[in-house]
Amino acid sequence: MDIREVPFPIFGGLYEQDDIDAVMKVVTAAADNGNFFPLPEEIDFQNMLAEHEGARRAVAVNSCGTALDCCMMALGIKEGDEMITTPLTFVCTAGAAVARGAKVVFADIDPVTMNIDPSEVRKKITERTKAIIGVHFSGLACDLDELDKISAETGIPVIYDAAHAVGAKYKGQPIGGRGLANCYSFQSNKNMTCLGEGGAVTSNDEEFIEKVRQLKTFGYVYSGPAPVVTSIGFNYRMTKAQCAVGMTQLAKIDRVVKARQERMTRMSELLADAREIILPAGHGPGHGSHLYVLRVNTDRVKFSQEEFSSHLKSNYKVGTTKHYEAVWNLPAFSELGYTDMGCPLAARACDQVFSAPISHRTSPEELEYIAWAMKQTIMDLA
Ligand SMILES: Cc1ncc(COP(=O)(O)O)c(C=O)c1O
Secondary structure, three states, X not given: OOXXXXXXXXXXXXXXXXXXXXXHHHHHHXXXXXXXXXXXXXXXXXXXXXXXXXXXXXXXXXXXXHHHHHHHHHHOOOOOOEEEEOOOOOHHHHHXXXXXXXXXXXXXXXXXXXXXXXXXXXXXXXXXXXXEEEEOHHHOOOOHHHHHXXXXXXXXXXXXXXXXXXXXXXXXXXOOOOOOEEEEEOOOOOOOXXXXXXXXXXXXXXXXXXXHHHHOEOOEEOOOOOOEEOOOOOEOOOOHHXXXXXXXXXXXXXXXXXXXXXXXXXXXXXXXXXXXXXXXXXXXXXXXXXXXXXXXXXXXXXXXHHHHHHHHHHHHOEOOEOOOOOHHHOHHHHOOOOOOOOOHHHHHHHHXXXXXXXXXXXXXXXXXXXXXXXXXXXXHHO
């Protein structure tokens, strides 16, 4: 095959004329009336998101990181508390608790789904555990029934980091009403993006989501003519134009997710005979299909994931990235003394993982090329 360039990062969102029109409408009106206050777009977007994700309410914020922060604040997480999560995640899942002075406790993953293993969560619960955060890794929903069961038995709230999972389903149902709350990301490379940044919290718990709403707007409670400040909050709002485009993005998210599912399923077919690579589980209907995360089968090959990815890039111009470095290895965490806390499966996965450059825009030819380049790389390094 001829060498062609397939870079990482992958394409996020799908911007078409309706998205451009939505932004232009906001800016044109503001040029006339000087009003960039987010209403009514914010309320309309929140209602639309809650309905799409199967939750009673949604609160828009400016990132998934601030969504997680609002949840930690609303739960009153503080020094001396513990929060259990997976080590196979982006920094801010764990950072949300550490930023509030709490300790993160890592629970190992299920090596097939790569999601947190509920039986490992049970082993890590102490009297100091104040929250559990499950991450729908790559867009594949966690074992929600088991995690919710743990929550019901222990009274410990479960929050889900759904940064990869807008549009994902669990047992055929949307995920946004599960657990105590769910935190979404609409950052630039996500399946839908609100002009490059954005996030939301969804929940069925009226009291909790109202607290989140207050915290993302200076702690304001609206009970009379002027807002009353009842807690210390921040300005974590999305802008008017972001909320407007959130609605056009959401209107097409199922189409985007389906296109990604089809491409990722096709890639699994193309790589089915490459036994040197471990394919991701669960791709197809219901998968949020944000990332296609493969693993170099280090039991069968002599080369490392780094050698594989570097050869693939320099010889075949196929970019990959690593989701993720184990959180305990990030200097901010290792300097605080964090270690693997008995998570051998996550440690092993973190040595093996790499994500392929697949999005809803990847063409059939590019899919074939990526698969061919990976197989060539395996042969070159053998
Ligand atoms: C699992 C996970 N959680 C949280 C985030 C943070 O999202 P944001 O950039 O919207 O804060 C990301 C970003 O990539 C992520 O992958």
